[in-house]
Amino acid sequence: MARLTELAATVRKRPALRDLLWVLALGLIAFWASRPAMSGEGITLADSQILGSICAIMVAAVGLNFLVGHARLVSLGQGAFFAIGAYASAWLTLDGGWHPLLAMVAALVIAGVIGALLAMASMRLRGPSFAMITLVVTILVERILVEWAPLGRLSGYPNTLDHGSGLLEPIKVFGMELDPPLFAGIPADVILAILIVLVVALYGYRNVSQSSWGRSLRAIGTSEHLAAHLGVNVYARKVAAMAVASVYGAVGGVFYVQVFAHLQPESFNIYLSITIILAVMLGGAGTVLGPIVGSIVIVLLQQTDVLQPLVTAQKNISESWYLSTPGLIGLLLILTLAVLPQGLVGGVQGLVHRFRPAAVNADVEPDAGAAAPTAEAAEMTEQEESPRETSGEDVLLTVRGVRRMFGGLTAVDGVDLTVRAGQVHALIGPNGAGKTTLANLITGVYAPNEGEIALRGQRIDTAPTYRIIRSGIARTFQTPLLFGHETVEENVLSGFAHTGTLPFWKAWLKLPSEYRRDRVMRERTAELMELVGLKGFEHLEAGSLSYGKQRALEIARALASDPSLLILDEPAAGLNTAETAELGQLMLRLRARGLAMIIVEHHMELVTMVSDEVTCMNTGSVLAHGKPAEVLADPHVVEAYLGVSAVAEPAGAPLERTDNA
Amino acid sequence: MDAIVSGLVLGGLYALVAQGFVLTYVTSRTINFASGEFLAIGAFVALGVGSWSWLPTPGKVAVGVVAAGIIGAIAYRLLVVPFARSEHDSRWLLSTVGLSYVLLNLLTHAEGANPQKLPFARAEGTTSLLGVAVNKQQLWIALVAVLVTVALVLGSRFTSAGVLMRATAEDPQAVSLMGVSPRRVGVMAYALASAIAGLAGILWAAEVGATPGLGVHILVSAFAVGVIGGLTSFWGPLVGGALFAVVVQVGSYQVGALWGQVFGLLLVIVVLVIRPEGLLGRRMEAKL
C-alpha cells in the first residue's frame, strides 16, 4: 500500500511518465475495444458501428470543447464541420480520384479554412448571437447537401445511379484494406485504424488543453479583457481555436464515412450538432475527460436500448403520455445541468476538490505564518533574483498629452505622466477621475484620441494590448479576474508570456522542450506564490480564496510574465488592515528588486508607504503631481476628495498645479 | 411586387413568434429555445377545448393562450432561472433545448405526428392586397403581429409592469434595489412571451392543422427575424420580419422556392457580421 502511494507520488512528480501512462491506458482501452470488431463475427457488427459512432462523436466533441468548454463560445455548428469532413473526404476519394489519405487530409484542411473564415466573420459575437450564426451555418450546410447534385442529394453518396454502388470501397492504406463493420465474416479493421487516429487526436487534445495554449482559451472564456492582458492576441487565438475545433469536427465526419461507407444528408441535420454539444456538456465542458466520457454516455443512451426499461415503465402508467429516448435525453440533460452543472466529470472532480482543500488546509492552518511570506523566503527569492538596474533616473514610461473621449464625455484630458525605472508611481483621485481609463489607455484597451504613450522610448499608443503586454507591462484589475474554478497554480501559470506566444503545433505535440519549459514555469510559480504569500494554497480553487488572497494571486500572475512595469488597479480595495500592510511590504520588496509600478489607489497610507511619486487626477486631468507628502497635503487634492472647499484662498493653487504638471 | 407583398404578409407570423424572444431577451438576457413547442401547446390546448360548444371562439383561443403562458412561466422558474446565474452562465440555452426535446417527444406520443384540424379561429380563403392575392389567415396573423407590437410598445411605456420591464432591461441591479425581484419581471416576460407563442400557434394551426412539430419549421425563421431586427427592440421583429420574409420571397420568386430561405439565412449572417446587435438593437457596451 505504501509502495503504491509512493508510486503514485512518483507519477505525479514526473509529467512525462504521467502522460505516457495516460496514452498507454487509452491505447489499451482502444485495443480492447477494437477486439470484437477485429473478429469479423456478425454479432459484433451493430456494436462496432456504435463504437464507430462513439469515436466520431468523441473526436468532434473534444474539438468542440476548445470552443464551448474553454473559450465559452457556444457553437451549434460542429455538425456542419462533421458533414464537411464526411462529404469532402468521400467526394475527393471517389469522384476526385485522390488517394484516400490525401482526400482525408484535404477534407480536414477545407473544414479548417471554412471554420477560420466563419470565425473571422463572427468573432465580435458572443453568447446567443454566436450560437445563432453557427446554427445558420449548420442549416445552410444541410441545405447544400440536400440540393447540390454532385453530392448525390437525397439519393445519398455514393448512390447506385451515379456510381453503380451505394457503398464506398474500403480504403487501402499501406497495402492494408480497411473494411467497415458492414459484413459478417470480414474483420472490421477500419475500427482499429479509427481508434489509433482517435488516440492520437485525444493525445494532442489533452496536451493542448493542459498547455498554455489551452490556458489562453480559458482566459478568453473568462474575459477577453483578461486574455489580452495576458499577452494573448484574442482575435487570432479565437480564429485558431475555431479552425482547430472545425478540423476535429471534420475528423469525426471522416470516421463516420469510414464506418458506414454511405452518406445520407438526413444524418447531418441540426440534431447532430446538438448531440455533439450534449456530449460536451453532459461529460463536463472545460474538463479534459468530460467530452470523452460524455460522448460515450450520449451515444450509448441514444443508440442502444438502455433507456427502454424506463419507457416501458412509463407506458405501464400511460399509453399516450410518456417519454421515449429523445425525450428522456432531454430530461437527462436538464437534470445534469441542475445537479452536475460542471458535467459528470466536472462533478466528480468537484467532489475530489472538496476533499483536497481540507487536507491542504490541515497542513497549512496550524502554521499561520506559512501563509504570510517569511522574511527568509523573501530574502531567498531576492537572492535568486539578480536585481535589475535601478537608476531612478531612467525613464520607463512616458504619457504625454493624452486625451480620450467617450461620446461627448472627455474621460482623460491631456494627461502627462512619467514612470521611472524601479519607482512606484501612485495615481490617486476621486471616483470617475479617469484613473482606470488612463490605465486602460496605457495597456492599449483604448487608443488615445490625442497624445502619445511610450515605453522605453518606443511608442505603444497604437499597439494592441497583447503587444503592449509582451513588451513588458503587466496589470491587475479593480475586481479580480481569475479562473474561479481552477487551482491557484493554474491561475499563476496563465500569467507567463507562454500563454500568448506558444504556437499551437508545439502545444499539440508536447515535445521534450515543452516538458522542460513546463517544469521551469512550475518552479517559478512556486517562487511567486511564496513571494505573495500563497504557499500551500497551490491546489485550492481560486474562487474559494479570500478577497485578499485573490488580489495576491492576481499579483503573482502578473509577475509571472516578468514585467518591467506593473500596473495595480486598486490593489487594497476590500482588504483589511493587516492584509493592506502585507501588500505594502510586498510592493516594497518588488520595488527593491527593480520593478516599476503604477498603483491606482484610494488608500492613502499605502500610497504614502510605497510610492515615490504621486499624481492626482480629477475629472480627467491632472490636478497635482509630486512627492507623496506634497500632493496629499495639497488643498485642491483634499477638496477633490472631500468634495468641499478646503482651500481658504484658491488663488495660488493654479500656479502650483502648473508647476507640478 | 407579388414577392414583396407576400413577404410582408408572411413576415407577420415570424415577427409574432420573434416578439417573444425580444420580451425574454430584454428582461433576462435569455431566449427560450423551446418556443416552437409552445406554438404546439397553444394549438393542442385550444384543440382540446374545441369541443366545449358553450365556449365562444375567443374563449377557446384564450384558454390556449393562457395555458401556454402559464407553462412558460413555470418553465422560466424551473429551467431558466437556475441556469442563468451570471453573464457567463449559458446553461439556459441547453436547458431550454432539453425542454424542447421533452415537449416534442411527449406531444408526439400523446397526439401523434399527423396534423389535426383546428376548426375555428380561421379566416378561410384568399383576399387581395394591393392587387396581390394573399392568404387571409396569414394577413390576419400579420395584423395580430402589428397589434401585439403596438400593445407591447404602449404597455412598456405606460403601464407599471411595462416600466418595470424596461427598467430591468436597463439595469437589473437597480430594479432589485428598488425592492422588485428581476425574477418576477422575468416570470412576467416569459408568461407573456409564451402566451404570444401560443397565440401564434393557434392561429397558424387553424390554417395548417395542429402537429407537435408545428413550431419546428417556424422557429429557425423566427430566430432569424429576431436577430435581424434586434433582440432589444419591440419594433425589431416587425422590421426584421418584413426584411427577412421579403428577401426570402424575392429569392423564392426569382431563383426557386427552395432557395429563398437560403438567402434569408445569408442575410442573417450579413447582419450578424456587420451589426451584431441587429438593425434596431442597441449596442450593449461591454463592461470591462
Added chain:
Amino acid sequence: MKKLAIVALATAALALSACGGSSEGGSSDGTVRIGVVGPETGPAPQYYTDLIRPAELAVAQLAEKYDLKVELVEVDDQGTPDGASRAVQKLLNEENVDAILGPPLSGNALQVADVIQRTGRPWLSPAIAPEIMDESLEQNWLFRTNYNSADLSEVVASLLFADDAKVGVVHSADAYGQSGVDSVKAEAKKLGKTVAAVEAIQPGATDFSAGISRLKAAGVDSVFLAITAGADTSTVTKTIAQQGLKPKRVVTNATIMADFAELADPGQWENLVFVDPRDLVGENLATIAKDYQAKFDEAPILPTNVYSVMAAIDAYLAGVAEAGDAGDYDAVRKAMEGIASVSVGADTIDAPFAAGDHELYEAEDPSAWNVFGFNDKGDLEMRGNLEECLSGTC
C-alpha cells in the same frame, strides 16, 4: 521505457483476446423470423405504426394459410440512416432473421440497400424510391410490394401531357420527391416533351406562393405533385387556388390520403386526381381497414402502406411455403420469383415477380392503374382506370 510499454500492451492484448466470446445463433425449430425495421421513435412514427401493425395483421391471417410458425422481430431505426444501419445489422447477425421488412423511409432504405443486397437475405420493402432497387444485380434480394415512383411517373406522364398541356412539377425536398421529378423528366423525354417548370417545397413550409407563381409564369396548366406529406400537398393546392393558377388537372399519388382531406378546403381538390394501382375505394380495402380498426382500435393512418405490407408478407410466406425452408435464403428468393400470385385480403395479383422483375406493379398497362379524386363532400371516389381517363371516358 517505450519498449516496456509495448510489451505491456502486447501482454494485455493477449489476456483480453482470451476472453472474447462468440456464438452463432438462429432458430432451427422451423419458426419463420421476419425482421421489421422502422422509425418507432423519431419524428415520423406513423411510418413504423403502419409497418408493424399490418405485418401483425397479415401474419395472424396468413400463418395458418401457409401452415407456418411466424415470428416478427422488431427493431427501431430511430428514423435515422445510421440507426437503420445498426438495426439491419442486428436483424441480420444477432437476431438471424430470415427476411427483412422495411425500413419504410426512403433515406434509411438507401443507407442499408447495398448491405442487405450483398449479405443476401430476402428483403421486402414498401419504400417507393426507385434507387433502392438495383435490378442489374445478378441476385436481387429486394422485392418491392409498392409501386416505385419511376413507374408512377411513367403512367402519370401520359395523363399529364395529354392534350399538349404544359406540365409543371412540384416535389418535396426529400428522396421520394427527388426521384419523382427525375422520373417525370425522363418520361417527358421519351414522349418528346419537356417539363416547363420544377419547384421544390421544403417539408412543413409556411408559404408556397413563390413556387406557384413561378409555375404560373411558366404557363403551366397541368401539375404533378411528388410530395411526401399530405399536409404539404394541402399547402400547395391551397396556394394553387390562391394564386389563381387554374390548371386543367393536378395529378398526384396516394400519399395524399394521409392528411389532405382533413386539412384541405373543397376548392383545393377541384381538378385534382391521383393515381394508384390499387382499388382504394373498393370493398377489400374497407374490410382491411375494418380488421385493422378491430385489432388496433384506430383507423389506418396510411392505408396504402398497410396494403403494401400485407402484400409483402403474403409474397414472402408464399415463397417460404414453396421453398420449404425459410433458412435456405436462395431457395426462398427463387421461389418468390416464381410464385403464382400475391393476395391481399380478397385481391390477387397474378404472376407478381419474375427473375428480372422484383416490382409488384408495372407501368406498362395503363388499365391496371386507377384514377381517384374527391367528391364535393371530400370523400374519396374512383373515376375509372387510367386508360379510360386518357380516352376521356372518366
